[in-house]
Amino acid sequence: MNENVKADKRRYNAPRRVAQAADTRHAILDAARQLFVERGYAATTVAEIATQAGVSVDTVYASIGRKPVLLRELVETALSGTDHAIPARERDYVRAIRAATGAEDKIMIYAHALTALQQRLAPIFLALRDAATSDDSCARIWAEIGERRARNMREFAADLRDTGQLRDDLSDDEVADIIWSMNATEYWVLLVGERNWTAERFRDWLADAWNRLLLRDPRILSR
Numbered sequence: 001m002n003e004n005v006k007a008d009k010r011r012y013n014a015p016r017r018v019a020q021a022a023d024t025r026h027a028i029l030d031a032a033r034q035l036f037v038e039r040g041y042a043a044t045t046v047a048e049i050a051t052q053a054g055v056s057v058d059t060v061y062a063s064i065g066r067k068p069v070l071l072r073e074l075v076e077t078a079l080s081g082t083d084h085a086i087p088a089r090e091r092d093y094v095r096a097i098r099a100a101t102g103a104e105d106k107i108m109i110y111a112h113a114l115t116a117l118q119q120r121l122a123p124i125f126l127a128l129r130d131a132a133t134s135d136d137s138c139a140r141i142w143a144e145i146g147e148r149r150a151r152n153m154r155e156f157a158a159d160l161r162d163t164g165q166l167r168d169d170l171s172d173d174e175v176a177d178i179i180w181s182m183n184a185t186e187y188w189v190l191l192v193g194e195r196n197w198t199a200e201r202f203r204d205w206l207a208d209a210w211n212r213l214l215l216r217d218p219r220i221l222s223r
Contacts, residue, residue: 025063026083027053032070037123041071041131041138068137071128075145078121088152097156103165103215104207110156111207115199118188125185153180165215175214182206 031052035044046067050057064070076085088094093113100106132142157175160166166175181187183206191197197205 021063022083024053024055024059028055028060028063029070029074029077029083033074033124036071036074036127036131041067041127042134046070068135068141071124071131071138072141074124075121075128075141078124079117081117081120088148098159101163103160103163104211106156106160106163107210107214108207111203111210114183114206115203118185118192119199122185122188122193126189129185149183150176150180153177153183160214167214167216170214178213179210182209 028049031049032044035049035052044067046060047057049070050060053060055063060070064073073085077083080086080091091113093109097106097109100109128138128142128145131138133139153176154172156179157166157172160175161172170178188202191205192199192202
C-alpha cells in the first residue's frame, strides 16, 4: 500500500475514531451519573461504572479519569448542557444576558437559564455535596465550584449595576450574595423537590423576587 493510500485511510478513519471516543465518553458519564445519584459517590466503584457503560476500567481512566474527575465532569457538563465543560462567559445564556440592556430582561434570561440548568444539575450537585463530607478531593471541588459561582455572581451584579437600575443601598457584593444563595441547588430542591412547585412557577418566582429585592422602584427611576 503506497503512502498516499495510507494517508487517505488515516483521514477516513479519524472522524470515526473521534465519534467512537465521544460515544464512549458519553456512555461512561451516563453510567457514572446514574450510579452516583442512585447509590452515592462513596458506594460506587469505577469497576461498576465501567460495567454499566460496557467498557473496561482502563477505558474509564483513559477516557475521563478517576472518580473525583468523573464527578467533576458530571457537574461541568450539567452546567454547560453539553458533553464538555464550557466557561461561563461562553455559554449562550450569559452572552444573552450581556447583550440585554435592561435589568429586568437580564434577570428573566438568567431565571429561565437557571431553571433549565437545575433540572439536569440538581441530582449530581447533591451527590457532590454529600461526597464532599467524606472525600478530600470532592471537598476541594465543592469549594472551588462554590467560589466560582460567587465570582460569576459578582460579575452578574456588576452587569446589573451598569443598567442604573440596582438599589443604591445594596453593594454589588450584597447583590451577588443574594443571587448566589437563591440560585443554589438547595433552594431549588426545597421549592421544587419538597414543596412540589413546578419549574415554571420557580422560574417566575425567582425573576419576580430578584426584581423586587434588587431593583430600584421604577417611580424613583422616572424622576
